[in-house]
Amino acid sequence: xxxxxxxxxxxxxxxxxxGTHHHWKMMISSAVLVVxxxxxxxxxxxxxxxxxxxxxxFFARPFPAILTALTAVVVILHCKSEADEAIIDxxxxxxxxxxxxxxxxxxxxxxxxxxxxxxxxxx
Amino acid sequence: xxxxxxxxxPLSPFMIGTYYRPQMTSISSIMVRITGIxxxxxxxxxxxxxxxxxxxxxxxxxxxxxxxxxxxxILMLCATWAIWYHMLGRLRHVIWDLxxxxxxxxxxxxxxxxxxxxxxxxxxxVLVV
Numbered sequence: 014x015x016x017x018x019x020x021x022x023x024x025x026x027x028x029x030x031x032g033t034h035h036h037w038k039m040m041i042s043s044a045v046l047v048v049x050x051x052x053x054x055x056x057x058x059x060x061x062x063x064x065x066x067x068x069x070x071f072f073a074r075p076f077p078a079i080l081t082a083l084t085a086v087v088v089i090l091h092c093k094s095e096a097d098e099a100i101i102d103x104x105x106x107x108x109x110x111x112x113x114x115x116x117x118x119x120x121x122x123x124x125x126x127x128x129x130x131x132x133x134x135x136x
Numbered sequence: 137x138x139x140x141x142x143x144x145x146p147l148s149p150f151m152i153g154t155y156y157r158p159q160m161t162s163i164s165s166i167m168v169r170i171t172g173i174x175x176x177x178x179x180x181x182x183x184x185x186x187x188x189x190x191x192x193x194x195x196x197x198x199x200x201x202x203x204x205x206x207x208x209x210i211l212m213l214c215a216t217w218a219i220w221y222h223m224l225g226r227l228r229h230v231i232w233d234l235x236x237x238x239x240x241x242x243x244x245x246x247x248x249x250x251x252x253x254x255x256x257x258x259x260x261x262v263l264v265v
Contacts, residue, residue, distance in 0.1 A: 040233055043226035050223040054216060057182065058265030061203065061212070065193045068200075072189070081186070088219075089179050095172030120176070123183045130186035 035094065042091040053084040072134035085127035093120035161240070164247030168225030171218040178215040216261050221254035 023033050060071050072078050096116045104112055149155035151162050181203065188199035202208050228246050231237050237246060 039226075040230055043230050046223045047227050047230075050219055054219065054261055055264060058216075058261060061185070061200075061265075065189070065196050065200075068189050068196070072186075085179070085183070088175065092172050092176040092179065095169060096176060099169055099173060116176075119180075123179055126187050127179075127183045130183070130190035133190040134186070 035098075039091070039094055042087055042094070045087055046091060049080075049084050049087055052080055053088075056080055069134060072131060075135075078131050078135040082128055082131050085124055085131075089120050089124050089127075093117065160244040160247040164225065164228075164250055167250075168222060168229075171222040171225070174215070174218045175222055178219065181211070181215070213258065213262070217254050217258040220257040220261075221250055224250040224253050 025031070056077050060068060060077065063071060072081070093116055097113055100109055100112045100116065151166065156162065185196075185199050185203055188195040203212060228250065231246075232243075237243065
């Protein structure tokens with residue numbers, strides 16, 4: 014009989030040496046997408062098309078501001094993981110590593126910019 | 137032990153090309169990845185729009201004008217389809233991961249469901265918004 018649990022045997026394995034962590038994170042954010050995407054698409058859809066003053070007033074309300082902030086963090090990090098996976102699959106060596114850094118830089122910059130914009134719009 | 141045969145090993149054939157005939161399961165899976173990466177591009181546009189709104193009326197007029205132009209409309213339509221498709225595709229992964237609906241014929245039906253579902257949701261979005 015083995016005294017190791019299934020989880021312990023998987024930990025640290027995989028080509029990324031991080032076991033099932035990436036997969037598990039993707040599953041969680043995938044489930045969260047099912048809630049966030051419909052809410053965000055219809056919320057952003059009603060915001061786009063308004064004039065400047067109305068957009069400012071719209072994002073000063075708690076629901077659109079909080080929802081957009083959540084979506085910015087969750088969806089951008091999800092898509093970053095999606096892009097990372099594709100890079101790991103198809104781009105190897107130094108270009109692959111640099112691309113992963115670039116995608117990370119872009120993703121976190123987008124998140125920071127979105128949060129800054131929302132704070133400025135909301136306050 | 138050193139791999140003496142490095143670089144000269146048989147490789148598994150790439151999914152796209154003459155090696156495999158197109159299958160609903162593979163195409164619908166590839167589209168999940170493409171739409172996921174495309175959504176990162178959508179995020180860029182949306183963040184630009186938010187940042188412009190937070191900056192000044194002039195900046196907002198420029199970015200808002202771009203997003204609401206004819207090209208912008210087409211882009212946002214594609215972006216909407218992509219994010220819906222990606223959401224449905226990822227939902228399929230969650231369902232599979234929980235151990236359900238992994239049979240081939242059901243998986244193929246779910247693939248069709250993703251294409252049709254994303255299109256229907258996009259039409260609803262256009263009608264509602």
